[in-house]
Amino acid sequence: MKRSCLLFGLVALHLISAQPLSVSVKVGESVVLPCHGTPQTGSPPQDSLHLQWQTPRERVFEWKQGTVYQAPQFLGRVGLEVAKEVVGAQWDGNCSLRIQPVEFSDTELYESFFVDTRRRRMFLQSVWLTVTSHRSYINLKSGQDLHLDLHTHHRVRVLFQGSAGGPGELLWHNGPQGRYGDRLEKRARELTVKLLTSADQGSYTVLDSRNCTLSTVTVTVEESTRERTLSPGDPLTLPEEHRHLLVLFWPEGDTSSPRPVYTPPRGGEGRTEEGDRVVIQRLTPGHQGLYEVQDAQGNTVYKLRLSVAGMEKQSHSDGSRLRATFSLILSSLLLSAFLCPSLLPAW
Incomplete structure (x- = not known):
């Protein structure tokens, strides 16, 4: 005891x-x-x-x-x-x-x-x-990717409700659903929505197998215009890996209807495909202007304003060389007249 x-x-x-x-x-x-x-x-x-x-x-x-x-x-x-x-x-x-x-x-x-x-x-x-559950708000630019944390390794469903209202849309259930196709990629506990457009603005809800809400993410998508400067002869590569992009082009100073630069599944003259990328070979002054990249539904992914550097500099250099040549010829004539006046024509 x-x-x-x-x-x-x-x-x-x-x-x-x-x-x-x-x-x-x-x-x-x-x-x-x-x-x-x-x-x-x-x-x-x-x-x-x-x-x-x-x-x-x-x-x-x-x-x-x-x-x-x-x-x-x-x-x-x-x-x-x-x-x-x-x-x-x-x-x-x-x-x-x-x-x-x-x-x-x-x-x-x-x-x-x-x-x-x-x-x-x-x-x-x-x-x-x-x-x-999780609740968050994200502000992204068009053309960027949205990374959704699924918060579990188990099977989930992902629903999308557009900011304009209307019926919800099933994005993911054992694989991509509906119009999203290859824009969706799942790795472990994360689902990526590629190349956002204004049509992707709204709320994304992740549901578990018991239909409980794991998270709700509200996304705002701002339209973006990228600026890029290249040199004559350089290639222009559109880096997005997407098989269904449409590329439109407005030449510098031209506000009329655009002309298509690339329409899947084939490219145009002077344009090639590297995997899922579009490449415009050997830029010239005519390539300077505004490019708009659209998805298969006609939504703007992003805009690119291209400047071809060196054109004005090249033109200025050519003019300078021409003026220098003219000055040299004139100087030679004046020197000859001074040394040998008899060589001058009689007017």
Whole structure:
């Protein structure tokens, strides 16, 4: 009996208040449910600890003398902060539980317990966890890419609601949907919408398999006009890798109807395709002006104002050489007249 009292005294804890703590976290992020029981007269080695975390419905996590139990729906997502310490070290009272990544189904009341050597459970802490969705606002320029964080590795659906209203549109469900085609690219937890236009302005909603909203991203797309300066003879490369771009051209100072520079799937004279890129070979003064790149629906991806540098400089150099030549001839005639007046014609 004396020995049992001694063992209990070594691991007796200052119990934390039974009032639940409130913790809120965004879905897909990492969260720590805080718990710290302070030993009164000593602390057992970590490898002899027995700690439990549970909800009113089930046991979530258990650490028993170095052996770990995780509930099936938490498998690979939960762990104690003390588990990072060296086994055999003295326990400092930290029994906080880390969950990563957090899912909507993790919203619940969690309770932690210390189990002594006689299997008596001592309540430590209760934590109410609330999992919420993400909400963000992004301002991009036409021609840029939108990168959507899906916040999960599981299957999702992505819906689009245009800023002009109207019915929503399914973008992604086990692959690209509708008109987006090869403009969508998914890697791990990210979905990329390529080459934004004004038609892509609106709200993007990511839904999980239970139809819960993981995130809502509101996107504003501003039209952009790029400026570029090249030299005569240089090639002009449109860097976007897209198979369905239309390129229109207005020559410098010409505001009439544009002429197509490139219409998929074939290019025009002096234009080639490198993969999915359009290249205009050997620029001349006639290539200077405004280029508009459109997608397959006729939406403006971006505009490019091209200046061909060196044209005025070249023209100026030619004029300078002509004036210099004329001056040299005139000087030679005057010198000849001065030295040999008889050579001058009689007027």
